[in-house]
Amino acid sequence: MSATELQALMQEIPSGDASSLIPLLQKVQEAFGYLSREAIASIAAHLHVSPAAVYGVASFYNQFRFTAPGRCHIQVCRGTACHVKGSLDVLETLQRELGIVPGETTRDGAFSLETVACVGACSLAPVVVAGGEFHANMDNEKTLKLVEKEKQVESCSD
Amino acid sequence: MQRLTDACCGKCTHAPAEPCVKYVECRTAGPLCHDDEDCRARRRGLLSRVRREVLETPVVSVGTGTCGRGAGAMKVLEAVRAWSQNSGISVRVEETGCIGMCTAEPLFDIHAPGRTRLFFGNVRENQVSRILDAVLKNQTLPNAPRALGQLPDGHGSAWDGVNSLWEHPFFAPQNRRVLAHCGVSNPESLDAYLADGGFSAFAKAVSAMTPAEIIAEVERSGLRGRGGGGFPTGRKWRFAHETPADQKYMVCNADEGDPGAFMDRALIEGDPCRVLEGLMIAAYAIGATHAYVYIRAEYPLAIERLETAIRELRACGLLGANILDSGFSLEVHIKKGAGAFVCGEETALIHSIEGKRGMPRPRPPYPAVRGLFGKPTVINNVETLANVPPIIERGADWFAAVGTEGSRGTKVFALSGKVARTGLVEVAMGTPIRTILEDIGGGIPNGKKFKAAQIGGPSGGCLPEAWLDCGVDYESLRKAGAMMGSGGLVILDENTCMVDLARYFMEFIQKESCGTCIPCREGSRRMLEILDAICKKPDPANDAAALERFQGVTHLEHLAQVIRTTSLCGLGQSAPNPVLSTLSNFRAEYEAHVYERRCPAGVCKDFIDFRIDTEKCTGCSLCARKCPVGAIHGAPRSPYYIVPEKCVRCGACRTACRFDAVQVQ
Numbered sequence: 161m162s163a164t165e166l167q168a169l170m171q172e173i174p175s176g177d178a179s180s181l182i183p184l185l186q187k188v189q190e191a192f193g194y195l196s197r198e199a200i201a202s203i204a205a206h207l208h209v210s211p212a213a214v215y216g217v218a219s220f221y222n223q224f225r226f227t228a229p230g231r232c233h234i235q236v237c238r239g240t241a242c243h244v245k246g247s248l249d250v251l252e253t254l255q256r257e258l259g260i261v262p263g264e265t266t267r268d269g270a271f272s273l274e275t276v277a278c279v280g281a282c283s284l285a286p287v288v289v290a291g292g293e294f295h296a297n298m299d300n301e302k303t304l305k306l307v308e309k310e311k312q313v314e315s316c317s318d
Numbered sequence: 319m320q321r322l323t324d325a326c327c328g329k330c331t332h333a334p335a336e337p338c339v340k341y342v343e344c345r346t347a348g349p350l351c352h353d354d355e356d357c358r359a360r361r362r363g364l365l366s367r368v369r370r371e372v373l374e375t376p377v378v379s380v381g382t383g384t385c386g387r388g389a390g391a392m393k394v395l396e397a398v399r400a401w402s403q404n405s406g407i408s409v410r411v412e413e414t415g416c417i418g419m420c421t422a423e424p425l426f427d428i429h430a431p432g433r434t435r436l437f438f439g440n441v442r443e444n445q446v447s448r449i450l451d452a453v454l455k456n457q458t459l460p461n462a463p464r465a466l467g468q469l470p471d472g473h474g475s476a477w478d479g480v481n482s483l484w485e486h487p488f489f490a491p492q493n494r495r496v497l498a499h500c501g502v503s504n505p506e507s508l509d510a511y512l513a514d515g516g517f518s519a520f521a522k523a524v525s526a527m528t529p530a531e532i533i534a535e536v537e538r539s540g541l542r543g544r545g546g547g548g549f550p551t552g553r554k555w556r557f558a559h560e561t562p563a564d565q566k567y568m569v570c571n572a573d574e575g576d577p578g579a580f581m582d583r584a585l586i587e588g589d590p591c592r593v594l595e596g597l598m599i600a601a602y603a604i605g606a607t608h609a610y611v612y613i614r615a616e617y618p619l620a621i622e623r624l625e626t627a628i629r630e631l632r633a634c635g636l637l638g639a640n641i642l643d644s645g646f647s648l649e650v651h652i653k654k655g656a657g658a659f660v661c662g663e664e665t666a667l668i669h670s671i672e673g674k675r676g677m678p679r680p681r682p683p684y685p686a687v688r689g690l691f692g693k694p695t696v697i698n699n700v701e702t703l704a705n706v707p708p709i710i711e712r713g714a715d716w717f718a719a720v721g722t723e724g725s726r727g728t729k730v731f732a733l734s735g736k737v738a739r740t741g742l743v744e745v746a747m748g749t750p751i752r753t754i755l756e757d758i759g760g761g762i763p764n765g766k767k768f769k770a771a772q773i774g775g776p777s778g779g780c781l782p783e784a785w786l787d788c789g790v791d792y793e794s795l796r797k798a799g800a801m802m803g804s805g806g807l808v809i810l811d812e813n814t815c816m817v818d819l820a821r822y823f824m825e826f827i828q829k830e831s832c833g834t835c836i837p838c839r840e841g842s843r844r845m846l847e848i849l850d851a852i853c854k855k856p857d858p859a860n861d862a863a864a865l866e867r868f869q870g871v872t873h874l875e876h877l878a879q880v881i882r883t884t885s886l887c888g889l890g891q892s893a894p895n896p897v898l899s900t901l902s903n904f905r906a907e908y909e910a911h912v913y914e915r916r917c918p919a920g921v922c923k924d925f926i927d928f929r930i931d932t933e934k935c936t937g938c939s940l941c942a943r944k945c946p947v948g949a950i951h952g953a954p955r956s957p958y959y960i961v962p963e964k965c966v967r968c969g970a971c972r973t974a975c976r977f978d979a980v981q982v983q
Contacts (some may be wrong), residue, residue, distance in 0.1 A: 181673035220675040221656035239577035241734035280580035281385045282734035283420030294388030300970040
């Protein structure tokens, strides 16, 4: 993450406008994948609030991450429809296969795992979103296949 | 003149810089600003093309809402484009929102010139060319897949042997008012909305009605908030209208946080202009000059379509300063939510827009008196606002003709879970749940038995078979111990454990509790701990655990009552509902967990063991290969064995077995 890019993002929002905090955090996370300590400190300086206040807001919302996501970011929907159709099994399979729990990134930086409250595609339950792509009606087998496929993509791009 | 919003000729005086009260009428029934029969004819021609009354090239519309895309609609879209290039038949390809029939996604329809629109569901990309060949080249129906239905429009000739789409069992019992355009019209085309009478309600409101008259009309219609609380919309507007202030705000709440609900997303994806028109009428009625749409960041497509619509409205002067020369100015801003369930609560939402932690504050003062930035603010749900334009256009009586005494109009439900046809369903208020489940949803698949209908998300409740004839309206649902909520309707079958479900909701609420007030923050955690203890592996050696469990159970109901009566916001007050409703309707299941230490539905993992029936097992070794933890051992062609200590109870073997040999005990 470069400091100049961060500065450029912040310039779009007037200095000291605290009501723009959340949009700014969203922009920074969209550009860099997560909110680093440096980014939080810079945002605080730009909006004339304390870094603690920025962190307080950022940590309140589920959207914000404080560690870098993997190159393949996997989200497991834990909405009601997904739950009754077995999304917990899918999540456990992913945890076993990737060796991480939700909120973590694998050591090689290839995968990160996250649970989301509901992606709003309940008719496709259980849903897994991998790298922004929806995978519908997941079960253990399809999950294993998905991980296998993503691992292959990963090894090809190395 | 390519589009309805364009001027017909140099004589047309309409431009955003020179607002005119007759703009909307002029663009659709005009021109009115000058008298020219040629211009009128050209506009009529354009209008009938937009309405597709006359069609020069075939139109193929693919439902590319989020659920459609998840099912592969983009591949279908590509296949249609490729076919058009290869076959040399030029086709206009349109993207629409979700028609609501999610089980049939990907879904597309073909509108050949002179014919009616023909819908196909569950289309794979490799079937596209065959379908298009048949319909557009040979003017026949393809052998397979069969058409879902056709859309009678009074212009094109009908296809023989194909039913009307609206006669399909999924659609027949519905009353599609709010969803009228979803999946049928192009959501990215302001023209399509205008041609269908769009913005005539707004034009009528700002040109011929005073704010007080609009509020009176909405009050008379009996419209109540569709987001959960069910507060009369008109009364909310009146409070804000009567509070003097130099600045007021209007907010559209699209922070659809209930897991299992997706109607707001589908509505914005499918008909963004209608939601905006409702928002604009509301803003005019209360006297707001700035409006916000607070929408979940998880809905990127909805945000995109909303942004497109706002841009178009601004470009033609329907948003901005002095709209339609009425003296009314409005800017609409989009605020992306950052994923907090509690932000669906009004005061928390306000804090979030202000850039703070989304924590509720005590009411009163109500937002209608002191809200966003300390100014009077009205916050309405997406569906509520989408109901407003027809009330203004057709009148309160038209709206109130449908529904029950206390709940007028229709309600959109997101039907999901263990039901054959999932999707978006709009029915008149008071329709029995049974109609939604059996007629529209097609019942429970795989011959399973119905257990409960979970309605209203984490704030709602689970209704058993005995309540299936309960009508869906605010009063009846409350009487049944559930609530309307935002309209999530998840069907559960015999394989669902109600204790597990209550625990799931409690976990959700505990995670999402904002922490402001102690009853919700601590109480939800204690309740979750009690439910955890009920579902925990029996340990005969540990007497303390047993004591803790029984103590917990005796406290559960009392704790729930305390949370309900003392929490700060609506979410906290309704937090115990999933536990209370399952406890009152499915007490036996709790008792089986507490006393007999077993899970009747075979869900709670600490109470179940997977075993292989040696009689049924053929020794095919499939289960051993599928087992993710290597817990299944055996030799081919003789029965296999599951090592209980290693087994993680994921159920992979049970799904894999073709001889039903893996059993849950």
